Structures are given as C-alpha cells and as structure tokens.
Amino acid sequence: MLSSLKQDFFAQDAEIVARELLGKILVRKENGKEKRAKIVETEAYYGPEDPASRACKNGDLKNTMESNAGTILVYGVHNNWLINFVTGTKGKAEAVLIRALEPLNFNEKCSGPGLLTKALNINKNFHNKTIGNELYILDNPEKVEIIESFRIGIKKDLPKKLRFYIKDSKFVSRR
C-alpha cells in the first residue's frame, strides 16, 4: 500500500515539488469510485515574480497561491480547467500545474491540462479545497527520468526551465 503524500511534501519550493511529483499517482475519488493516474508532466508557477502567472493580476488566484501548501487551485481558461497544487509556505504564492497524466485504471485522454481535468471531472468546485478524500496523491517508489524544458503556450516566461516531464512518456502533450 502506497502512502499518501502529506501537506509537508507540498511545503517545498514549487520547482522541487514539480520534479518530485513526476511518477507519483494522482487519485480521484468520486461516488465511491476511484480513478488513478500517473503524473507525467508538470510546471512550476510563481506568483508576482512570474510573468506567466496570472496571479500577479488576479487577486483570487494570488490569494489561493499564497494559502497553505496542498491547496487545490483550479483555474478556467479557454474552455478548459487547469489544476494546480499550491506549494511553498503560506504567503509565498507558488503552485505546480499538472499538465499531463497517464491513466492507470480508466481510459480517457489525459494528455493535456484541459483533458485531464475533464477525465477526472475536476472543475471550479475544487478550487480552494485541500488535498483530501476526493483528490489526493500517492507516493510512488518508481524511478523516472526527468526532462526539464521551458514552459508551454505562455506569452511571457521566466528565463528558467520550469516544465518537467517524464522521459519517453507518450502521455505528455505534444507541443
């Protein structure tokens, strides 16, 4: 039985959490049913420091990013939902975006931030909730090869590689 990640796991720098999250198992419980998926792609986001993050402008987002580690942040853009986990210590405005998952016990596309939220039935009502019974992450001893690169689809980015994904995973978004 794999252990569930505790809040202190998320209380690290967003970049660290983003790396560590790769290969771990995301669990979504809904009406007694359980969907599991391996995290294969993430991105680190910072608040005011990050030109890509809308937290600098959006008060609600910023507020959520500054709240406690392990808080779920859901943001809607285009016709999709994007899910993040708040990281760092309180007041730090950091988060990790989950970009892609590898479905384990179900069969829906998760190769993209919008798709995975659809597959797992995640929407705005998860916003500002905390990792818990309905949504949580299991540790995974499996070793993965991590590739880092610049983030995707963003207007202005920091000159840092903040996107992390598992080498050779066919489930990451293609861009």
Place this chain on the structure above:
DNA sequence: CATATGATGGACT
C-alpha cells in the same frame, strides 16, 4: 451588463 483575455485542443499542411 459588456468586453477583453488566454496556463488549450485539435485539425490541418
């Protein structure tokens, strides 16, 4: 209420 915006996805060349 009206308007601007975009952390996308998918189809197509």
Place this chain on the structure above:
DNA sequence: GTCCATCATATGG
C-alpha cells in the same frame, strides 16, 4: 510546424 473555434473568468461601468 500553423491556424482557429470556443467559453469561463475577471474586471470595469
């Protein structure tokens, strides 16, 4: 690789 349909959100009046 490029192009575009689409729509929930934020913000201002």
